[in-house]
Every structure is written in structure tokens, then in C-alpha cells.
Amino acid sequence: DAGVTQSPTHLIKTRGQHVTLRCSPISGHKSVSWYQQVLGQGPQFIFQYYEKEERGRGNFPDRFSARQFPNYSSELNVNALLLGDSALYLCASSLDRGLNTGELFFGEGSRLTVL
Amino acid sequence: SQQGEEDPQALSIQEGENATMNCSYKTSINNLQWYRQNSGRGLVHLILIRSNEREKHSGRLRVTLDTSKKSSSLLITASRAADTASYFCATGEGGKLIFGQGTELSVKP
Numbered sequence: 077d078a079g080v081t082q083s084p085t086h087l088i089k090t091r092g093q094h095v096t097l098r099c100s101p102i103s104g105h106k107s108v109s110w111y112q113q114v115l116g117q118g119p120q121f122i123f124q125y126y127e128k129e130e131r132g133r134g135n136f137p138d139r140f141s142a143r144q145f146p147n148y149s150s151e152l153n154v155n156a157l158l159l160g161d162s163a164l165y166l167c168a169s170s171l172d173r174g175l176n177t178g179e180l181f182f183g184e185g186s187r188l189t190v191l
Numbered sequence: 192s193q194q195g196e197e198d199p200q201a202l203s204i205q206e207g208e209n210a211t212m213n214c215s216y217k218t219s220i221n222n223l224q225w226y227r228q229n230s231g232r233g234l235v236h237l238i239l240i241r242s243n244e245r246e247k248h249s250g251r252l253r254v255t256l257d258t259s260k261k262s263s264s265l266l267i268t269a270s271r272a273a274d275t276a277s278y279f280c281a282t283g284e285g286g287k288l289i290f291g292q293g294t295e296l297s298v299k300p
Contacts, residue, residue, distance in 0.1 A: 080233070109286040118279050118290030119234070132287045166233060170286055178222050178284050182233035 078103070080183035082167050088189045089157050097152045097186045101169030107131075108150040109180065110142055111166040119166055125150055126172075154188075162190045197280060197291040205299050210267040212294040214280030215260075221284060223256055225265050228277045228293070237265075237278075272300045 081100045089095050101108050107126040111119035124132040125144035139155045148169075154161055164187050168180035198213045216223070222241045226234040240247045240256045240263065247254045253266040267274055275298045281288040 107286050109288075116292075118281075118292050119288075121283075121287050121289065124286035126286070132285065134287070164231065168234075168286070178224060178239055178288075179236045180234075180286065180288060182226075182235070184233040185231075187231070 080167055080169050080181055082165075082183035082186050084186055085184065086187045086189075088191060090191050091157055091159060093157050093190075095154050095157060095188060097154075097165050097167075097188075098149065099152070099167030099169075099183060100149045101167075102181055105169035105171050105181070106148055107170045107172060108144055108148065109168045109170075110150070110152045111168065112136070113164040113166060113185070115163070122152070157190045159190050162188060164188075197278070197294045199294060200292070201295045201297070203297040203299065204270055206270060206272055208270055208298075210270050210274070210296055210298070212265045212278050212296070214263045214265070214291055216263075216280070216282050216291075217261065218282075220258070220282045222282075223254075223263050224281045224288070225252075225254060225263075226279045226281060226290075228279065230276070234279065267296075270296075270298045272298050274298045 083098045109124040110122040113119040121134040123142045128144045142152045144150045164185040166185045168182045224239045225237045228234045238249045251268045256263045277293045277295050279290045279293045281290045283289045
């Protein structure tokens with residue numbers, strides 16, 4: 077079975093540009109969460125989507141947005157990139173909202189470098 | 192902001208030794224999880240312990256939880272070079288987890 081897949085794996089952007097990151101959850105998983113991991117830190121929660129609706133949002137500016145599609149895949153968009161947005165962006169899926177098990181399945185991440 | 196604090200931040204041991212990592216958290220929880228991350232890659236779920244459990248085992252892993260002290264520990268017994276990774280504790284539910292800053296474990300052959 078395919079795990080959580082993310083694309084692209086690496087990308088380089090310049091300040092002010094826009095980026096779109098993509099995530100395909102494990103087949104049958106309806107919940108997708110996005111995390112930002114700055115080098116040397118633990119992941120920080122950005123968004124959760126379940127059944128195509130936003131179910132949670134972390135402490136990130138409005139430059140960050142996301143959506144979930146009918147096939148449960150998801151996109152994370154970041155506008156007006158700043159140097160501080162350089163990080164590993166992780167996508168995680170779970171079968172439900174995670175209220176029962178809490179276990180998340182993570183993809184390998186998209187490493188964004190902003191120059 | 193981080194919910195948990197891991198201690199130590201870095202740990203270096205020899206193969207065959209045991210490794211113990213500690214995690215403290217701030218708010219009441221329903222469960223606590225431990226994840227592993229190989230250098231710059233995705234996180235892998237190791238074990239979940241519920242608030243009404245005090246200890247849980249999975250293979251070479253032993254997790255304890257003390258809700259009165261708001262702390263947890265992860266013990267890896269008979270460590271192997273392949274255990275070299277960063278280990279994170281996490282609290283929360285519903286896809287929204289709050290991670291600590293992690294313990295970087297190095298196991299030398």
C-alpha cells in the first residue's frame with residue numbers, strides 16, 4: 077500500500093513568490109494535516125482538513141492557506157514567501173479526525189528553501 | 192509554541208546500551224505519543240499511551256506516563272546503530288498534534 081505522498085520533495089523560491097505543496101493521503105484516509113518543521117525544531121501544526129472542511133488552524137498568518145479535494149488529497153499554499161518560511165513541510169493523514177487513535181501517518185515532506 | 196520539552200536535547204550512546212528520553216508537557220492530556228524521525232525525513236509513529244495508562248511496551252520500547260508530573264519517558268533497550276534518529280513526544284488529538292523539540296539520539300557501533 078502506498079503511504080502518504082508529497083510533492084515536490086525539494087524546491088527553491090525567492091522572497092515574495094508563491095508556492096503550492098501537494099499531498100496524497102493513504103487510501104481511505106479522510107483527514108489531512110499540515111505541519112511546518114524548521115531546522116532543529118519539532119513540527120508545528122498549520123492546518124487540519126477532514127471531509128474537505130477545515131477542522132483546525134494553527135498560529136500561522138493568512139499567507140498560509142490550504143484546501144482538500146473530493147479525493148481527499150490536499151494542497152498547502154503559501155503567498156508572499158519570507159526567508160523564515162524555509163522549512164520542511166510535512167503532510168500527515170489519518171483514517172478519521174484522529175479522535176480515537178490519534179496516530180498520524182506522515183509523508184517524507186517537501187523541503188522549501190526561500191532565498 | 193511547543194507543548195512539550197524533551198530532555199536531553201542530544202544523547203550519544205554505544206550500541207547495546209539503553210537510551211532514555213524524557214518529555215514534559217503543560218496541559219492535561221488524553222494521550223501522549225512518541226514519534227521517530229530519521230534525518231530530515233518524515234515522522235514515524237512509535238507508540239501511544241493513554242492518560243489512564245502508566246506504562247506501555249512495544250518491542251524494545253517502553254513508555255511511561257506520569258500525569259501528576261505531566262511527564263513521560265521513552266526507553267529504548269539494547270540500542271542499535273539503526274536507532275540513530277530524532278525522537279519527539281506529541282500531545283493532542285484530531286490531527287492537531289503539539290510536538291516537543293525532540294531528542295537527537297546517536298548510537299555508535
